[in-house]
Amino acid sequence: MPEPGLEIDAISKRYGKVVALEKMTFDVRPGELFGFVGSNGAGKTTTMRIALGVLSADAGEVRFAGSPITHETRRHIGYMPEERGLYPKMKVGEQLTYLARLHGMTAADAKASTERWTERLGVAGRRDDEVEKLSLGNQQRVQLAAALVHEPRILVLDEPFSGLDPVAVDVMSKVLKEKAADGVPVVFSSHQLDLVERLCDRIGIVRSGRMEAMGTVSQLRAGGAVRLLVDAPQSGDGWAANLPGVTVLGRDGAVTELELADGADDQLVIRAALATGPVREFTRKLPSLTDLFRSVVTEHHHEEAAA
Numbered sequence: 001m002p003e004p005g006l007e008i009d010a011i012s013k014r015y016g017k018v019v020a021l022e023k024m025t026f027d028v029r030p031g032e033l034f035g036f037v038g039s040n041g042a043g044k045t046t047t048m049r050i051a052l053g054v055l056s057a058d059a060g061e062v063r064f065a066g067s068p069i070t071h072e073t074r075r076h077i078g079y080m081p082e083e084r085g086l087y088p089k090m091k092v093g094e095q096l097t098y099l100a101r102l103h104g105m106t107a108a109d110a111k112a113s114t115e116r117w118t119e120r121l122g123v124a125g126r127r128d129d130e131v132e133k134l135s136l137g138n139q140q141r142v143q144l145a146a147a148l149v150h151e152p153r154i155l156v157l158d159e160p161f162s163g164l165d166p167v168a169v170d171v172m173s174k175v176l177k178e179k180a181a182d183g184v185p186v187v188f189s190s191h192q193l194d195l196v197e198r199l200c201d202r203i204g205i206v207r208s209g210r211m212e213a214m215g216t217v218s219q220l221r222a223g224g225a226v227r228l229l230v231d232a233p234q235s236g237d238g239w240a241a242n243l244p245g246v247t248v249l250g251r252d253g254a255v256t257e258l259e260l261a262d263g264a265d266d267q268l269v270i271r272a273a274l275a276t277g278p279v280r281e282f283t284r285k286l287p288s289l290t291d292l293f294r295s296v297v298t299e300h301h302h303e304e305a306a307a
């Protein structure tokens, strides 16, 4: 059994009639970067707020290192809220030192940590500026510094990459990877699926307050619907239209992209392709994270339409 990190265990939450979370369950292990993805309103922010303790759950439990999270454990969480939370009129350096002190650091450690993180995140030159005078991207770098300045043992970041330029994305990615390499469980939400695919050890896809799919990128991709690319230069439109369990997704010149339903026979497809003439290529294509995300979200729409 891997060492327990941050565990979100069957958390449910309603806002009046709106069910925001329904037994949301996942864990982020020490040293792991976990990507939390889902459409708008799926419940990511609500989950993170509950993990941090700024919102209470109706049911379920949040644990860290095997024990329920307490007020004391929460001091060791580095949190980047979606609505951000810096004091606009306070100077960057003063603000970070103040936050580090609030988390229990000595004045000297707080100052040293502020210097280290502002250097690292490329905002050292702005330490004497008020936060509101910084560009949005630089405010976000400071916001990350605020999540890191007390050297947290858990990192929970709500859309830390939104609005960042590519250089800042690289800096943020590096810092998160380093923190994970130090043994910190790191969870962040994002709509930038290419980034999530590239960075994360594991990914959870949420839909309507539930965890729908979870695993490494390759596990998720292997579990998605099988797609085929067939290059048959003499085939006309419609050559695969009536094959059982086969959906034609599109055609680009002589190349047809197909999706196979569970249990559909790919040998039927190759025979049908060969019946049109030569076949130059017949390949299985693994779905991207974006494809998987879409299919999770689209299934939902089908279910809703059928309900």
Ligand SMILES: Nc1ncnc2c1ncn2[C@@H]1O[C@H](COP(=O)(O)OP(=O)(O)OP(=O)(O)O)[C@@H](O)[C@H]1O
Pocket (backbone or CB within 6 Å): 015, 018, 019, 020, 038, 039, 040, 041, 042, 043, 044, 045, 046, 047, 082
């Ligand atoms: N304070 C609130 N009062 C009422 N409903 C709320 C409140 N906060 C969130 N909700 C509802 O709870 C559900 C989950 O919202 P949440 O903000 O957690 O989603 P999200 O996955 O973070 O979305 P996004 O990607 O848009 O940030 C939504 O239906 C939302 O409208």
